[in-house]
Amino acid sequence: xxxxxxxxxLVLLSSWPIASLSKESNIQWWAVQLKxxxxxxxxxxxxxxxxxxxxxxxxxxxxxxxxIGELANYYLYYSSVDSHxxxxxxxxxxxxxxxxxxxxxxxxxxxxxxxxxxxxxxNFPDPFYPDQWHLHNLxxxxxxxxxxxxxxxxxxxxxxxxxxxxxxxxxxxxxxxDNYEPKGSWDVIDNDDDPVPAFAYxxxxxxxxxxxxxxxxxxxxxxxxxxxxxxxxSAIRLLDTTTTDAKExxxxxxxSQTNDIYSCSWGPLDDGKTVDGPRELTKKAILAGVxxxxxxxxxxxxxxxxxxxxxxxxxxDGFANSVYTLTIGAVTENLSPTPYSEPCSxxxxxxxxxxxxxxxxxxxxxxxxxxxxCTRSFTGTSAAAPMAAGIVALMxxxxxxxxxxxxQYIIALSSVKIRANDNRWMTNTAGFHxxxxxxxxxxxxxxxxxxxxxxxxxxxxxxxxxxxYIGDSGRVLINNTHTSSVNVNFTGLVYxxxxxxxxxxxxxxxxxxxxxxxxxxxxxxxxxxxxxxxDNSREGFNNWEFSTVRCWxxxxxxxxxxxxxxxxxxKDGVLKSWxxxxxxxxMLTSDVARxxxxxxxxxxxxxLQFNSExxxxxxxxxxxxxxxxxxxxxxxxxxxxxxxxxxxxxxDSYY
Numbered sequence: 033x034x035x036x037x038x039x040x041x042l043v044l045l046s047s048w049p050i051a052s053l054s055k056e057s058n059i060q061w062w063a064v065q066l067k068x069x070x071x072x073x074x075x076x077x078x079x080x081x082x083x084x085x086x087x088x089x090x091x092x093x094x095x096x097x098x099x100i101g102e103l104a105n106y107y108l109y110y111s112s113v114d115s116h117x118x119x120x121x122x123x124x125x126x127x128x129x130x131x132x133x134x135x136x137x138x139x140x141x142x143x144x145x146x147x148x149x150x151x152x153x154x155n156f157p158d159p160f161y162p163d164q165w166h167l168h169n170l171x172x173x174x175x176x177x178x179x180x181x182x183x184x185x186x187x188x189x190x191x192x193x194x195x196x197x198x199x200x201x202x203x204x205x206x207x208x209x210d211n212y213e214p215k216g217s218w219d220v221i222d223n224d225d226d227p228v229p230a231f232a233y234x235x236x237x238x239x240x241x242x243x244x245x246x247x248x249x250x251x252x253x254x255x256x257x258x259x260x261x262x263x264x265x266s267a268i269r270l271l272d273t274t275t276t277d278a279k280e281x282x283x284x285x286x287x288s289q290t291n292d293i294y295s296c297s298w299g300p301l302d303d304g305k306t307v308d309g310p311r312e313l314t315k316k317a318i319l320a321g322v323x324x325x326x327x328x329x330x331x332x333x334x335x336x337x338x339x340x341x342x343x344x345x346x347x348x349d350g351f352a353n354s355v356y357t358l359t360i361g362a363v364t365e366n367l368s369p370t371p372y373s374e375p376c377s378x379x380x381x382x383x384x385x386x387x388x389x390x391x392x393x394x395x396x397x398x399x400x401x402x403x404x405x406c407t408r409s410f411t412g413t414s415a416a417a418p419m420a421a422g423i424v425a426l427m428x429x430x431x432x433x434x435x436x437x438x439x440q441y442i443i444a445l446s447s448v449k450i451r452a453n454d455n456r457w458m459t460n461t462a463g464f465h466x467x468x469x470x471x472x473x474x475x476x477x478x479x480x481x482x483x484x485x486x487x488x489x490x491x492x493x494x495x496x497x498x499x500x501y502i503g504d505s506g507r508v509l510i511n512n513t514h515t516s517s518v519n520v521n522f523t524g525l526v527y528x529x530x531x532x533x534x535x536x537x538x539x540x541x542x543x544x545x546x547x548x549x550x551x552x553x554x555x556x557x558x559x560x561x562x563x564x565x566x567d568n569s570r571e572g573f574n575n576w577e578f579s580t581v582r583c584w585x586x587x588x589x590x591x592x593x594x595x596x597x598x599x600x601x602x603k604d605g606v607l608k609s610w611x612x613x614x615x616x617x618x619m620l621t622s623d624v625a626r627x628x629x630x631x632x633x634x635x636x637x638x639x640l641q642f643n644s645e646x647x648x649x650x651x652x653x654x655x656x657x658x659x660x661x662x663x664x665x666x667x668x669x670x671x672x673x674x675x676x677x678x679x680x681x682x683x684d685s686y687y
Contacts, residue, residue: 058112060121061140062094063278063313066105067133081105084133092124097223100278101285101317102324105135108278138312142274147199147239147298148336149414163394163408164256165365166384166419175365177383177419178448179259179477182426185640187481189260189425191432194247195291196418197283198240198298200229201267205241205405207249207256207396208265216266216290220279227269229398238398240267242410243297245396247422255406256394259422259477260429266291271298281313284333288325292428293332295421297414299351302340302374305544305567307576309350322356322436330436332428334421336413337361337379339372345562346376353378353579355531355615358424358440361471362416364390367450369469372412377558377580379471380440381447383416383423393419423477427484433646437490437530437617444584445631446480447473461554462528462585462621463628468559471581482634486643491617494525496588498612510538510598510605517593518612520553526616528624529586533579533613534560534594538605543569545600552583553590563599572605577613585624588614 066081082099085107089096094109121139128137162170169176193213200219203212219227229237248265249258270283284294300308310318318333325331335357337346346352352359359378362370362385370387386392392408393415399405424439434442449457449465450473459465466472501516508514534550544567548560558580561573592612598605 059110060112061097061276061278062109062111062124062128063100063138063140064088064107064109064128064134065136066107067135068105078104088131088133092127100313101282102288102320103281103285103313103316106281106313106316108282138277140276140278143276143280143308143311144301145271145275145280145298146301147271147414148302148339148417149239149242149297149410149412161256165391166386166393167257167259169365175367177259177423177475177477178479179423179426181478182481185481187426187429188262189248189422189429190262192260192293192425192428193264193266193291194244194260194293194295194418194421194425195266195268195286196240196244196247197268197270197294197296198243199237199271200227200240200269201244201265202228202238202241202398203244203267204228205245205396205399206254207252207405208241208244210250210252211248211258211261211264213264213266213290216264216287217268218282218286219269220283220286221269221272227267229269230272235398235400235403237272238403238407239271239297239414240269241398242395242407243295243414243418246393246410246415247295247418247425249396255396258395259419260425263422263425263429268294277311277313280310281317284310284314285317285320288321288331289327291331292326293334293421293424294321295334295418296351297336297412297417299336299338299349302338302344302372303566304340304343304564305569307348307543307569307571307573310354318354318356329433332421332424332436332439333357334417334424335359336417337376338374339412339414340374341372342375343564343566344374345564346374347378347560347562347578350577352376353577355533355579356436358420358443359471360413360417360420360475361469362386362413363450363470363474366390367474373469375468375559375562377468377560377582378578379466379468380581381420381443381471381473381475382469383419383475385413385416386411420475423475423480426477426481430481430642431484431487431644431646433489433644434484434487435489437493438487440530441490441627442480442483442487443475444472444581445627446476446483446635447471448476448479449473458556458582460552460556460583460586462624464584466582466584479635482637482640483631484644486630486634486641488644491619493530493615494617496523496526496614500609500611502609508607510540510596510607511603512598514596514607515593516607516610517591519591520588520612520614523588523614525618526588526614528619528621529583529588529614529616531579531581531615532558532583533577533615534610535575535577535613536573536594536610537575537608538596539572539608540598540605541570541602542600543567543572545598545602546573546605547597547599548578549595549597550578550580551593551595552586553588553592554583554586556582556586558582575609585621585628587621588616
């Protein structure tokens with residue numbers, strides 16, 4: 033009888049709905065973290081936690097959607113409104129809070145994410161390779177990404193996988209199908225393994241298909257070629273409607289041992305008033321990716337800086353100002369800032385984005401009876417990000433042993449200073465140049481690959497966090513300008529800087545009036561927050577983390593100065609607290625100077641020298657075990673259920 037009961041339960045559980053639930057307005061999603069250290073749990077294996085997760089679903093009439101990406105002991109549940117055993121949302125929240133096996137839980141909210149393409153009314157049919165000026169500019173050879181020499185050395189991105197997190201990819205397009213990697217792909221929206229975009233007319237879900245083409249389109253004379261036309265690409269379908277923290281987390285941790293690079297041409301709204309970014313689970317997923325992805329070398333997350341123009345600042349975008357992402361802006365064919373370029377002290381580099389007033393990017397497109405499958409009108413930082421991702425694929429194809437930090441460092445060293453007479457360029461005391469619109473410069477495939485081939489990996493990442501600084505009364509009134517400083521004479525093992533993060537808790541009745549600056553001990557100043565006339569929020573900054581790369585390579589020791597300026601007339605700002613978090617390594621300033629010298633020598637060389645001791649791509653030697661993402665598909669769910677039933681058959685109790 034017991035065995036029969038288990039079989040019945042198996043049938044019931046395996047019949048849980050798996051179809052798309054993304055657009056139902058009456059669906060509630062709950063993210064839950066199970067405890068790993070409770071004395072009442074006999075084990076913390078995945079199988080045992082799966083059993084606990086299923087019992088929680090049964091207890092509260094919830095549906096178990098699956099594990100959240102590759103985050104250990106995190107699960108996603110869903111239910112229709114008021115369907116969970118008569119509990120109200122508040123009652124269910126309290127019951128989950130009191131459950132002995134639940135460490136943390138959160139009702140998911142719908143988040144708005146915006147694709148970062150600049151629309152152009154121009155539509156050129158029948159594209160071909162000579163139109164891909166960003167790859168090979170016949171009008172001005174210096175105004176492209178300098179990739180042809182890389183191809184001449186038979187470096188095309190082989191054995192590297194670029195994951196396109198977007199609205200899906202029409203991977204059967206003739207220019208894409210041969211490079212499609214299904215093992216790294218997933219549809220987070222429909223919870224299946226086919227990330228094809230949803231069809232709509234007029235078609236709006238072409239964005240991911242274009243991004244995939246920029247990075248990885250094959251060389252078959254159909255439309256054009258990708259930057260890394262020998263690489264593979266996977267597709268992770270996330271964008272079609274609003275999303276949630278759990279779903280974004282799942283997307284950012286999809287197949288982190290199969291996917292090497294994640295390209296994201298989207299983010300929070302570029303409306304000049306939004307302050308948003310990855311939430312708690314997504315931050316964990318990104319951190320897990322750089323920590324454990326690519327056999328612990330770290331996944332590379334390439335993100336578009338945004339299209340908000342001078343009325344915005346990508347430091348208000350938590351994806352773009354993350355320490356763990358490579359933030360890419362855009363320039364036009366003549367190396368000018370685009371009309372949509374956002375200034376940002378966290379900007380890492382730029383690639384080409386084009387605009388409606390200048391040449392655009394030719395790439396693949398949605399193919400239908402109305403569209404040819406190619407376009408000449410892709411624009412925005414949406415185009416620049418996968419272009420940079422393709423260059424990273426070429427770097428990894430040259431030297432797979434690069435860590436995520438090595439990639440960031442190489443691009444900082446190898447990017448080209450453009451429009452050198454622009455007075456917004458600064459050169460810090462370590463020798464790095466930076467511009468708020470161009471970052472470290474225009475990304476150069478040839479320079480980056482040459483440096484990758486000779487690269488000596490960085491020492492491990494180190495970080496140091498200061499105390500939380502507040503006024504004597506716990507709050508400081510901001511009149512016109514307020515300055516707060518701290519003398520740093522010990523930073524643990526951070527001897528030279530990479531990223532600098534400043535967390536600010538500040539109240540103000542009109543957030544857009546505030547400007548924030550940080551001055552490094554060297555005297556280099558970074559503008560962390562720009563004033564925004566459309567940002568009338570009364571929320572201020574609730575421990576928002578700003579970041580800058582302008583002090584890259586410098587010593588952290590000395591006086592750090594935070595300066596807050598109220599540009600408005602209200603003068604009612606209150607600084608409640610702030611602190612510094614410094615990221616870097618044990619490299620000495622002399623070590624940094626040596627790397628800069630090598631980079632300069634490499635950039636002037638016409639040859640490619642392989643001095644790295646990196647072995648062949650370790651993926652070709654052995655495949656590491658990998659759990660699939662958003663594991664609510666029928667097979668994964670069946671595995672969870674079978675594991676659960678077997679354990680219940682042996683011992684029908686947790687205790």
